[in-house]
Amino acid sequence: MSTPEPSPRPPKIPESVLVVIHDTAWRVLVMERAANAGFWQSVTGSKDTLGEDPRDTAVREVGEETGIHIGSPAVPDTNxxxxxxxxxxxxxPVWRHRYAPGVTHNTEHVFGLRVPEGTPVVLAPREHTRFEWLPWREAADRCFSPSNAEAILQLPRFFD
Structure with a gap:
């Protein structure tokens, strides 16, 4: 008897989140992508289902990629x-095969997450190889994605 072929993954939903994680000293967490050495970014990720709220996507992706648990005493939901x-x-184009045929654009919802200085980070090894906490302007310069860099440069507008 032969082993059945694994089911192909469903197409990615072209709606995602970008979460700029920062501490109270204006340092921003950036991570290097495992599949693309030299590509640094903030937390990003697509919705799992069409009905998933972008905020829920942000909470899930932050937990998966960094081990930071939003809703914990150290990082309350209001952060x-x-x-x-x-x-x-x-x-x-290199990533379009992950989406349904004909999908060429993605909508990204931007969030900020304030964490205490010294918040531990536990990377998902399949996604990221290393991380750094950088001053916000330096973090923006490090990002390969223009939308990620621009989001980080917006930090002063939202910092409290």
Whole structure:
């Protein structure tokens, strides 16, 4: 008897989140992508279902990628803020195969997450190889994604 073929993954939903994680000293967490050495970014991720609220996506992705648990005593839910920024950008051709045929653009919801200085980070090794806490302007310069860099540069507007 032969082993059945694994089911193909469903197409990615072209709606995602970008979460700029920062501490009270204006340092921003950036992580290097495992699949693309030299590509640094903030937390990003697509919705799992069409009905998933972007805020829920942000909470899930932060936990998966960094081990930071939003809603814990150290990082209350109120520390996650929807910056009401929506970026619509063209999906890089190299990644379009992950989406349904004909999908060329993604809508990205931008959030900020304030964490205490010294918050531990536990990376998902399949996604990221290393991380750094950088001053916000330096973090923006490090990012490969223009929308990620621009979001980080918005930090002073939302810092409290």
């Amino acid at each position: 996650l803020r929807d910056w009401a920024i929506r970026n619509v950008y063209e999906i890089y």
